[in-house]
Amino acid sequence: MPEGDTVFLAGRRLDDALAGQELTRGELRHPRLIDHDLTGRTVLGVASVGKHLFTRFDDGTSLHSHFRMDGTWHLYRPGRPWRGREHDIRAILEVPDRVAVGFRLHDLDLLPTADESRWVGLLGPDLLGPAWESDPEGCASEMARLLRADPERELGAALLDQRVACGVGNLYKAEICFLLRVSPWTRVGDLSDRKIDDAVAWSRKLLLRNAWRPEQSTTGDLGEGAQHWVFERGGRGCRRCRDGVVVARQDDGRPDAEDRVAYYCPTCQPGPHPDPGPRRGGRRPQQQSGRRARYG
Structure with a gap:
């Protein structure tokens, strides 16, 4: 999506x-x-x-x-x-x-x-909406409150929930968790207030950084293969530590949960992880494309 x-x-x-x-x-x-x-x-x-x-x-x-x-x-x-x-x-x-x-x-x-x-009407703050421009502190505070509302929920699943804030998809979920140096399966209740605030800040910053161009980069590099930290890099070396990036499914077991692929570095992102199976080789789950829609 x-x-x-x-x-x-x-x-x-x-x-x-x-x-x-x-x-x-x-x-x-x-x-x-x-x-x-x-x-x-x-x-x-x-x-x-x-x-x-x-x-x-x-x-x-x-x-x-x-x-x-x-x-x-x-x-x-x-x-x-x-x-x-x-x-x-x-x-x-x-x-x-x-x-x-x-x-x-x-x-x-x-x-x-x-x-x-x-x-x-039931969506959380729009990360690229006009309200964030006029009241950034209020929108950030509201997103942080909604993230904390369910302390048992996994961070990756919470970031994807458009009722918390609307705009984050699978690409940014993976990259935000990497930049926070936490596992996508970390319980929200186990995160410090600073980590929650950083998750909000990165959500806004990454979407805003790419809002006016077709390319999506979270690393600051628009070069081919260098745009993302872990997203769609399963089986390749982590750009920070060179350990292998792992691909796994993330589904928090809720009726409204979306079973999606998660990308993470087990070395740079400590915390709970599923059994990844073989670290290299083998068939990986189907990946979502990070490319934009085309316009004439």
Whole structure:
């Protein structure tokens, strides 16, 4: 699933392309929305809230989209070929000089703008939202409080919970835990106040660092293979100590838990770990791509 900065960048690019313009084509191909035609509506703006996107129109409605694992919006100049399969298209929003095409948008809904809270009302602070700009201390304090709310929960699982703060995905979960020098399986209640505050600070810092560019780097290096500390480096040497990075599943056993791959260095990240099996070689769990969606 894309990180929050990927969705933020998609929203800003869509907003730049569509805001203030009337749709010359507004086609929805999602099974639930096939009868709706948005042509003639004016786009007021496009905004991201965590991993959710809202395209708002002048008639008081919003088109909600969520990328899930493989969804994306592409932007094209009129007349240019589209990169994608026809049967994957779920939305086409066209204005005189740009065309926005939504591919594989499994979650697509048309709702009153006043009801957007149905989707985002229970989310924690948006790490890239305007509230963090206007009240950074208040948002950081709220995220720290929500992290501490369940002391038995594993840190990695808590960071992924969008009700704690929205924006962190599997990439940043792995990198934040590495930068904190703690295992992703460490109980939140076993962390010092300083570690909790650092987890909040790194969450905000890493997403903000990458929010305005397609590349995602947590090391400060944009070179191929040098962008991440442990993410997608299973079986390779840790960039800090050269010990082998281990890949394992993290699932805290809750009904709403998401069973995801965790990357960690057992030397640099002391604390509880699952049995990793063979340290090198063998088949690894399928990895998620850290690459961004493409835009024309």
